Amino acid sequence: MLDRIKASLSSLAPAEQRVGKLVLADPRAFANLPVSELSDRAHVSKPTVVRFCRSMGYDGLSDFKLKLAGSVSEGVPFIHRSVDVDDKTSDVMVKVIDNTVAAFLKYRNEASTSALEKAAETLAATVENRRRVEFYGAGNSGIVALDAQHKFFRLGVNTIAYSDGHMQVMSASMLGAGDCVVVISNSGRTRDLMDACDIARKNGATTIVITASGSPLASAGHIHLAANHPEGYDKYSPMVSRLLHLLIIDILATSVALRIGGTHLQPKLQEMKNNLRSKRYT
Template identity: 70%
Template structure:
């Protein structure tokens, strides 16, 4: 949570930057002080304090404080630990699992429910209008896009995924108002993905980015689901970004499934019955 606020500093207005600095300087004090005191310390108005909270994706000051208290008091019980060349299998097991769990817990404390709700509602609107959702990704993110397509078509949405740069541009250009384009990227710097996002937005589709904060891709899309993590700390471990993106897709798919309601259960029942014939009897 604090890392995301620090990363967002350059994009904030000067008054909101002062509020952000209060959080970073003493998170525990920020969480317990009333809005009037916070405004005085930051030399801003009380509405500016609330506006900063909403700029960070929270519902307001109370929501930000709630997350902040959890982050500060609870902390993250797992830390990122590099794998060493002389590690035994047991050491590798513990380090790789702990690194993944740490990334998940950091995301849980920093995630903005408001952005998730906006993304879920956009996808629901696509479902209601019988429009289509397209997932874009490259490299590892391309595999996440495939997984997302698999999850959402089972919910009854017309969905597809594409990882080829040329196909991405063609698909993006053919999207229409009511469609959704979900663009997944670790760095948010991939040119083809940014171009696809811009084309999709120009075509009238709702664009959703799952990527790093303040990246060009995040700025190119209407809705941003932040996926920030210390990637690159260990060359031997699997990419945490892939696991984090998969987790975000799972959360988003669950939010959408709950809103769709009973038809999801019916679809799941039909699919399970069809797949039963593909299995050996026990």
């Protein structure tokens, strides 16, 4: 909850930002103080305090303070951050969307543009030299790898995605200098992905890893694209992490397309679109 507030601050009105900063400064005090005291400390009106709580996806100040107290005390099992068992569908909708938006805003504010630039340049060089680009992921991240393969395939890239550990190891063993592997992992601790990354690197391929900072995989690749979020990978099936990984893939695909575009890519994409028209009902 605190991570989400911090990530959302820049998108709030100045007065609501002051309320958010008051929450972050002392969450426990905020949960216990009356609205008059909160408005005085934040130098805002009482309605602004309530408006901030609703901007964060809660019914009002009482609901916000209740959830804040639970978040600060921790130890309560959860399915999705800030979602409770008694929430209505409308509450779940708002909170899931807010969690996702908060994660995206946090990434926008904290992402290393130099790392993204380096990754895009590496991928573009791999494509221009007609070498292989491969995407590895396991479980939920395997779906992201497939999406990445689909996006780069449409750019005319010689690419494939593997989610099976044995196939990853075998394919990594066949790579060499000039090839590139993008390894995607929420936890950064999956043994199969670590093995495949190590093999690809030893064989001379450039390795790009999309994973959480501080994980073993983060230091195993040549280029680390940090994907940090408040979800706990060991507590439930990730939701925000998957969308964050997809976002990073979109950034890379767009950046690579701009680098390799030239005069040949655009006609090919147009031809592809024309050929697909016959597959749709008019």
